[in-house]
Amino acid sequence: MSGVSGTRHRTGKGEIVPRKYELEIARREFFAALWELVPESMEPLYQMDWLISSEIGTKWERAVLILGRWLESYRLTDLWGCDPLRYLPNAGSLSGRSGLDRPVSIYEGRDRKRDQEMQDGVTVIMPGQSPYVMRNGMFRDSDSYVVLVAHLLYSDDEYEEWPGDADIGEFDPRADTEDQAVARILPVLERRLRYGLQGIKSQDRAGDTVPTRALPSRHHFEWTVRYQVLGETIRHIAESDDIEQKTVSTNIRKVAELIGLTLRQPDKGGRPRKLRTRTISRKRTETPVN
DSSP, X not given: OOOOOOOOOBSOSSSEEEHHXXXXXXXXXXXXXXXXXXXXXXXXXXXXXXXXXXXXXXXHHHHHHHHHHHHHHTTOGGGGXXXXXXXXXXXXXXXXXXXXXXXXXXXXXXXXXXXXXXXTTOOSOSTTSBTTBOTTXXXXXXXXXXXXXXXXXXXXXXXXXXXXXXXXXXXXXXXOOHHHHHHHHHHHHHHHHHHHHHHHHHHHHTSSEEEOOBOOOHHHHHHHHHHHTSOOOHHHHHHHXXXXXXXXXXXXXXXXXXXXXXXXXXXXXXXXXXXXXXXXXXXXXXXXXX
């Protein structure tokens, strides 16, 4: 069994992402490993893709039947709602589904609706008091939150100042140099700014988000395919890759949890039965499948 790259990617560049986004990119990794290790598993889906894209009177029921048998045969019934067609290479040539579809946006779930327009000339102090900032703290028509001077006006629990106190220090040019004052005051500004940024982060976390993290290694997705789809035992995988069984088992469980897959019972192994599919001659020219 040939190995695949052990490169690990993160689920995002920031601190949090929607769970839906994390699920999407993890399933992409799983299906990429599946197509590489079990290339014959693509054929029934290409057949289904053709049925869905056929002329009026589409054979939808038959396509759904093929998908159901495919998911059962490869022990992937938990992934029924993920539409495996979208992960097929060049699948877009027929039904319009494409393996190159963009994953769910990391901004999934954010409210970008406009507030009622505010009057011009209002000083930018708090969200909603500016025609450029919405009441939820986001720039209008943007996916980003705005950081305001107002965030510096609020103290954290380390301060005895009343909320809104703008005093951030003192400066006596007869006793201090400018550089000395800057060095003393900047930490105060940083603490207040971080306090404001933490508030923005807490607000964004209120949705269905999870912390960003490294995806499992591609090897771990491969092990999951070998165990779940090809029916290999944990012991066989560990021996063939010269690694401890506990390591293989633990990482297969992590991948399964990440993509929403119920693992088969160890005593129900064996290579999945081959689907009986009738070859359908396609009636129009399409891009060859690599």
